[in-house]
Amino acid sequence: MTALTHALLDLVLPVRCAGCDVSGEPWCASCRGEVVRLRQTPARRTWPDPCPPGFPPTWAATSYDGPVRAAVVAHKDGGRVDLLDLLAAWWCDAAATALEADDLTRSALRRGERVLVVPAPSSGRSVRERGRDPWAEVVEQATRGRSGLVASSVLQQVGRVRDQAGLSAAQRWANLEGAVRVRRGASVDGATCLLADDVVTTGSTLTEAARALHHAGAHRVVAVVLAATPRTVGAIRRRRGDGRLP
Numbered sequence: 735m736t737a738l739t740h741a742l743l744d745l746v747l748p749v750r751c752a753g754c755d756v757s758g759e760p761w762c763a764s765c766r767g768e769v770v771r772l773r774q775t776p777a778r779r780t781w782p783d784p785c786p787p788g789f790p791p792t793w794a795a796t797s798y799d800g801p802v803r804a805a806v807v808a809h810k811d812g813g814r815v816d817l818l819d820l821l822a823a824w825w826c827d828a829a830a831t832a833l834e835a836d837d838l839t840r841s842a843l844r845r846g847e848r849v850l851v852v853p854a855p856s857s858g859r860s861v862r863e864r865g866r867d868p869w870a871e872v873v874e875q876a877t878r879g880r881s882g883l884v885a886s887s888v889l890q891q892v893g894r895v896r897d898q899a900g901l902s903a904a905q906r907w908a909n910l911e912g913a914v915r916v917r918r919g920a921s922v923d924g925a926t927c928l929l930a931d932d933v934v935t936t937g938s939t940l941t942e943a944a945r946a947l948h949h950a951g952a953h954r955v956v957a958v959v960l961a962a963t964p965r966t967v968g969a970i971r972r973r974r975g976d977g978r979l980p
């Protein structure tokens with residue numbers, strides 16, 4: 735394609751890199767290379783610092799910065815539905831690591847039990863404003879055709895919950911306390927649950943979601959996120975120096 739054709743197409747149908755917003759391609763060569771490099775690193779255990787009581791064992795595919803951060807935002811708020819496959823596949827890689835590493839979850843699967851993949855609940859308002867639930871779409875895609883894994887949107891936010899963006903860790907915990915519950919009519923009694931979220935920051939969402947699942951009788955709850963904020967991942971590095979738990 736000539737530069738002129740590119741420029742004309744860009745006028746009619748602007749195409750921008752999901753990672754750095756440069757115009758011309760859905761992914762520029764530099765961001766594509768960075769994503770390929772990041773995907774080669776296995777998911778690792780992560781937790782926020784400070785870590786709220788009840789925070790579930792959590793694995794993160796990567797850290798939340800650079801092209802990954804931009805792609806998550808572009809998929810959620812920029813209408814970049816073409817990123818669904820990449821985000822779902824990447825989350826799936828991390829889920830495979832978590833399923834192998836967590837003894838209880840691994841043995842549930844080996845016994846032929848189903849593992850419920852539970853998306854962290856979005857607020858009703860954000861779903862209404864966006865007209866869709868982007869993260870639930872990623873979880874649906876990630877579990878499609880995976881034996882033993884069943885997407886199960888059993889959690890909902892209840893009451894008045896402020897947008898978490900811009901709140902401190904303490905404010906986030908207070909904001910979500912008691913605000914997540916299992917939907918009426920849904921059952922997780924005795925279930926093994928894999929909580930799924932896009933980003934872990936202070937851990938308040940995963941902690942509340944895990945609390946709600948345990949309260950409703952879930953047997954085991956672990957979490958897998960696409961990305962952990964650099965501060966969260968940094969907590970791991972400080973503890974062991976090599977980014978891995980003992």
Ligand SMILES: [Zn+2]
Binds near residue numbers: 754756764766
């Ligand atoms: Zn780029």
